[in-house]
Amino acid sequence: MADKQKHLPLVDGGEKKMVTIAFFVMLALFTAATAYTQFNPFTILKEQSTFWNFITQDFLPPDIAKAKGLWSAMLQTLGMALAATFIASCLAFVFAFLGSGTTAPYPWLSKIIRAVGSFTRNIPALVWSFILVMAFGIGTSVGLIALTVETFGFLLRAFIETIDEVGSESLEALNACGADYFQKLAQCVIPAAIPGYISWFLYCIEVNIRSSTIVGMVGGGGVGLVLMIYIKSFKYHVAGAIILAIAAVVILVDLTTNWLRKRVLV
Amino acid sequence: MKDYFMSDVLVEQGGFLQGKEMKSRKIRINNPDNDRPINIFIGTAVILSIISIFMLNIDWIMLFSRVGELAGVFIELSQFNFTNFDLVAVAFMESVTVTLLATLYSLVGGLLMGAFMARNITPSKKLAGVLSSYNSFIRAVPTPIWVLLIIACLGFGPAPGIIGLSFHATAFFARAFSQAFEEVPQATIEALQATGANRIQIFFSAVLPASMTALIAWSAMRFEINFSESTILGMVGGGGIGYSIAASVTGYNFGRAGISILMVFVFAYCLEIMFTAIKRRMKA
Numbered sequence: 351m352a353d354k355q356k357h358l359p360l361v362d363g364g365e366k367k368m369v370t371i372a373f374f375v376m377l378a379l380f381t382a383a384t385a386y387t388q389f390n391p392f393t394i395l396k397e398q399s400t401f402w403n404f405i406t407q408d409f410l411p412p413d414i415a416k417a418k419g420l421w422s423a424m425l426q427t428l429g430m431a432l433a434a435t436f437i438a439s440c441l442a443f444v445f446a447f448l449g450s451g452t453t454a455p456y457p458w459l460s461k462i463i464r465a466v467g468s469f470t471r472n473i474p475a476l477v478w479s480f481i482l483v484m485a486f487g488i489g490t491s492v493g494l495i496a497l498t499v500e501t502f503g504f505l506l507r508a509f510i511e512t513i514d515e516v517g518s519e520s521l522e523a524l525n526a527c528g529a530d531y532f533q534k535l536a537q538c539v540i541p542a543a544i545p546g547y548i549s550w551f552l553y554c555i556e557v558n559i560r561s562s563t564i565v566g567m568v569g570g571g572g573v574g575l576v577l578m579i580y581i582k583s584f585k586y587h588v589a590g591a592i593i594l595a596i597a598a599v600v601i602l603v604d605l606t607t608n609w610l611r612k613r614v615l616v
Numbered sequence: 617m618k619d620y621f622m623s624d625v626l627v628e629q630g631g632f633l634q635g636k637e638m639k640s641r642k643i644r645i646n647n648p649d650n651d652r653p654i655n656i657f658i659g660t661a662v663i664l665s666i667i668s669i670f671m672l673n674i675d676w677i678m679l680f681s682r683v684g685e686l687a688g689v690f691i692e693l694s695q696f697n698f699t700n701f702d703l704v705a706v707a708f709m710e711s712v713t714v715t716l717l718a719t720l721y722s723l724v725g726g727l728l729m730g731a732f733m734a735r736n737i738t739p740s741k742k743l744a745g746v747l748s749s750y751n752s753f754i755r756a757v758p759t760p761i762w763v764l765l766i767i768a769c770l771g772f773g774p775a776p777g778i779i780g781l782s783f784h785a786t787a788f789f790a791r792a793f794s795q796a797f798e799e800v801p802q803a804t805i806e807a808l809q810a811t812g813a814n815r816i817q818i819f820f821s822a823v824l825p826a827s828m829t830a831l832i833a834w835s836a837m838r839f840e841i842n843f844s845e846s847t848i849l850g851m852v853g854g855g856g857i858g859y860s861i862a863a864s865v866t867g868y869n870f871g872r873a874g875i876s877i878l879m880v881f882v883f884a885y886c887l888e889i890m891f892t893a894i895k896r897r898m899k900a
């Protein structure tokens with residue numbers, strides 16, 4: 351045995367086998383998908399000059415002066431993201447107690463709530479906005495509700511996981527001293543889960559800033575709609591300016607949420 | 617600087633216990649100083665959110681009066697229309713393959729870029745800084761905008777979707793992976809350096825195996841995101857199932873829109889169940 355094997359394996363044999371299998375599965379999927387779509391990655395290299403021409407001639411320099419109503423639309427997008435995250439987190443806050451295994455008063459209700467959550471989060475916000483446009487017509491309300499619905503599903507799962515992590519020992523301690531249901535929530539579950547809630551809330555703000563731009567593109571209003579108008583009318587200099595403005599705002603929001611994470615969640 | 621002794625600190629922090637006890641005859645079990653940032657944060661968030669709800673000028677009465685129509689829309693969507701189902705199936709397959717290819721390409725790109733971005737294993741700190749600011753710019757612009765730009769210069773088809781998605785996902789993976797690499801203890805890397813291993817050997821025999829769990833978790837998460845993004849792409853002018861949904865809705869073919877939405881939901885739901893099971897197995 352020692353003669354055959356000249357060096358000791360660093361990685362466990364079973365794990366190595368798994369990695370090899372995973373690699374070949376990925377390779378097979380890759381080949382199948384490439385054959386199906388006829389996608390040749392070298393088109394990027396071939397079309398590189400077109401791409402750079404497009405960027406340097408059509409986009410640059412960005413023309414921010416002509417982008418009328420950019421900042422009010424941007425404010426609308428920010429407001430939409432914040433309002434949607436807030437409403438969704440209020441709803442998820444309540445329903446997570448009814449849905450989590452540790453705090454659910456009725457098991458059948460928790461199953462229904464989890465099913466609703468997985469239904470709302472697995473349909474993308476943009477599909478929701480298409481469904482909602484059919485009922486409510488075009489407007490900011492559609493964007494707001496679509497974002498709220500998707501965020502609710504996501505936050506419900508996140509909040510339920512946070513409650514599950516609180517642990518049964520402290521709940522048992524409160525049970526032992528005769529606390530009722532709401533006392534248990536207020537004294538044990540909520541204080542322990544608040545940091546987790548806040549960190550998921552901040553994550554959703556980051557995601558929703560991007561999503562609310564996209565939802566705006568199909569009629570949800572805000573900066574996405576303005577961008578779409580300029581792209582469709584081939585005014586790429588103005589569109590370039592709007593894209594840069596969006597990037598700046600998103601980076602600013604990311605920096606703010608990172609700062610808040612450090613300040614609030616010690 | 618005043619010297620603090622543990623007993624002083626305890627007395628100082630304990631002040632709130634005594635003060636409150638006198639007033640309400642109850643012993644406080646939490647320290648308000650610790651809660652203050654959280655309370656300020658929640659207060660500010662609530663105020664800002666309420667301001668933004670009012671700023672959006674939403675006609676709530678109109679909205680609630682039309683909730684009934686929403687039910688009607690769902691009923692129409694649920695009357696599935698299976699004529700020309702092959703077209704929907706082809707569109708669905710296109711979305712799935714676009715997701716797959718974009719994830720695989722960006723996985724390779726992200727691993728490569730992540731290795732150069734992680735501060736503990738990068739060959740040059742300057743390069744790491746440049747790459748990380750480049751990636752934060754790419755990530756800051758939403759994916760559909762990248763796709764729209766690429767459609768504008770490459771034309772239609774699955775290619776712009778794949779390129780646009782990979783563009784964004786590569787930047788995402790680069791950041792996530794570089795953070796995972798940075799969590800590998802310095803001691804491990806030093807131990808390998810001491811044995812004379814070069815950079816590539818260190819990466820493949822220490823850094824990569826140690827961060828494998830994190831890599832799998834991030835890839836699973838991004839695969840889910842990529843699928844929902846690839847359905848979105850169709851709606852802003854790319855192909856795939858999103859186009860099928862958008863075209864059916866605008867053409868009042870609600871039955872077909874319903875079946876397309878159901879396919880998106882079922883696929884996303886299966887992914888979620890699969891990845892939750894994988895995550896649970898890795899934790900155990």
